[in-house]
Amino acid sequence: MDKSNNPIGLFDSGIGGTSIWKEIHCLLPHENSIYLADSKNAPYGQRPKQEIIDLSIKNTEYLLDHGAKIIVVACNTATTNAITELREKYKDVNFIGIEPAIKPAAIHTQTGAIGILATKGTLSSELFTKTVSGFKNIHVVEQVGYNLVALIEDGRINSPEIKELLKEYLKPMIEARIDHLVLGCSHYPYLIPQIQEILPKDVKIIDSGEAVARQTKKVLQSAGLLNPSLDKSHQVFYTNSDPQVLNSILKNRYTVEQQDF
Known part of the structure; x- marks a missing residue:
């Protein structure tokens, strides 16, 4: 048929x-x-x-x-x-x-550091761990995006709560001098405008x-x-x-x- x-x-x-x-x-x-x-x-x-x-x-x-x-x-x-x-x-x-697009970030990084913002379920999975282990010379800054999905689902994409959470989650990545941020959740592309306001201009944001x-x-x-x-x-x-x-x-x-x- x-x-x-x-x-x-x-x-x-x-x-x-x-x-x-x-x-x-x-x-x-x-x-x-x-x-x-x-x-x-x-x-x-x-x-x-x-x-x-x-x-x-x-x-x-x-x-x-x-x-x-x-x-x-x-x-x-x-x-x-x-x-x-x-x-x-x-x-x-x-x-x-x-899956989080780790490979292009790891291949193209100039600073040797990349950030990954994802859910706990993704970051703790066997598949993710196996993928990350293939890039031993890269410093990977992982961050669970606690409460981001719930706020997006509640229609509060541009809320002060989301902006404060993003500042908290992205701070260690900025300090680590990441030059690529991998978005490991399909909800997160809707947060790109807010993320761009926080990250240095030269950090590339990657989604799948x-x-x-x-x-x-x-x-x-x-x-x-x-x-x-x-x-x-x-x-x-x-x-x-x-x-x-x-x-x-x-x-x-x-x-x-x-x-x-």
Whole structure:
């Protein structure tokens, strides 16, 4: 059965993964998509590994039931903690994960120091630890972004609380003379304007969005699943919480449905 017209399925522990969705939609504007915002259970980063796996399976089942032809795990915590289990459980499904873009930062650093702002779940994962261990000559300043996701989910992206937390979290990185900051959570790109106000001008901020979009296109091509249609695509957004914040992030351009899942 030809599934090329079926939607790309994406899920995240809330609205953050829309930063990934935007890059995919920009690169593949004719692809249909379904986005699942599991805001009710956000943030994943503070949850035990098995709970993250269970939530990821629940989201995957929902997207597959709605005809998703590929699953983008638009959440660093879910990727680093659950994507291996997802691939083992759903052997016929292509999964695209996202991880902190440590490699380009480590390769291009001139000061020998890079910063990583991520959730506790990502920084404590085996996958992250394995990735970082490959760059022994680089000083990596890790910081858990406590409460950042919760504030973003609450619609307080430009709040004084977020700015104060960012100043606290970025201070050790500035003191370590980092020249690259890796954003290890799909919510964090929405904080880039505030981060730029705090960091020195020459620090480069890296997120995974464009790389994930390119990988999604590559996998769709390899699997023969690229949508050949040039018709206007359909973008569907589901949330199990108040849709107001998700609507705001999407600038009210798309329909957001509140559903219990």
